[in-house]
């Protein structure tokens with residue numbers, strides 16, 4: 001098999017030929033068709049601390065593949081499957097490889113409406129966006145309640161969240177640091193307005209500000225999330241998905257105790273199987289595939305090494321698929 005591997009702690013990620021038998025274990029064996037590139041993959045490829053926790057390790061937090069053999073009776077040769085997170089590319093061998101062996105606990109069938117490439121384009125980012133949208137809806141946020149904010153909108157999670165929310169009839173405001181370059185792109189995904197992320201990122205914002213949002217999907221964290229919470233209307237819900245600006249959250253309790261704001265989270269890595277199946281079923285039914293295709297770029301396995309610098313610098317639009325056989 002061919003794979004992007006980190007041999008030992010501190011070693012650089014590289015493309016290698018490896019012995020599948022010697023390296024991999026897991027009840028379900030796959031021919032990998034595609035993986036995808038997420039912010040976390042950029043961190044892992046670049047050797048940032050805190051992501052990879054076992055060595056040697058095949059990177060790639062997503063895998064889409066065809067089952068070639070399974071010790072688990074739930075899966076048969078030929079099944080098309082998708083696995084997001086579940087420790088792939090962190091503590092278990094991941095999807096930047098031509099072969100994978102995975103545990104069945106978090107494995108989901110690719111919905112019939114999606115091609116393997118589209119399932120990979122959705123990947124962890126799109127799966128996380130869907131979880132966030134489901135959580136907003138479950139919290140009672142309705143399309144008529146007011147504007148829904150999506151931060152980091154031109155990135156992977158943000159792009160899919162804008163598309164999904166607009167598809168459900170919400171009035172979506174996209175916040176981006178690339179308003180000029182990506183404004184048309186975000187409006188084409190369904191954003192009714194695009195705002196400059198500088199409006200939201202200032203430090204020292206008041207704990208309660210004029211209300212603007214009925215809900216929000218935030219991938220940015222830090223002072224941005226603090227300001228978003230301070231601007232959320234009575235009874236609104238904000239789902240925190242990421243930390244592109246920072247992991248800190250300088251807030252007071254005032255938005256919670258005076259405006260009944262709810263702050264929820266989305267975790268794609270440890271999502272239980274029932275939530276995975278619900279999210280993938282909804283993605284298969286709802287996601288606008290013309291928009292998905294338009295936001296997708298495909299790269300080969302070797303290109304995944306230099307690509308880390310691009311995603312970490314915030315220069316990537318939408319979703320990037322890794323064609324592991326190219």
Ligand SMILES: NC(=O)c1ccc[n+]([C@@H]2O[C@H](COP(=O)([O-])OP(=O)(O)OC[C@H]3O[C@@H](n4cnc5c(N)ncnc54)[C@H](OP(=O)(O)O)[C@@H]3O)[C@@H](O)[C@H]2O)c1
Pocket residue numbers: 037038039040124125128151152153154155156157158175176177178197201219220224240241242243244245266267268269311312314315316318
């Ligand atoms: N909870 C989970 O399970 C889960 C799953 C997937 C991702 N995540 C997290 O969600 C975040 C986004 O992931 P992604 O895959 O969508 O990454 P991505 O494609 O790189 O998108 C991140 C976007 O955030 C914005 N951004 C970057 N740096 C920023 C800064 N300093 N301040 C404000 N905005 C900034 C940029 O959008 P604009 O150019 O439009 O401003 C960028 O495109 C990451 O922190 C990732 O770790 C979490």
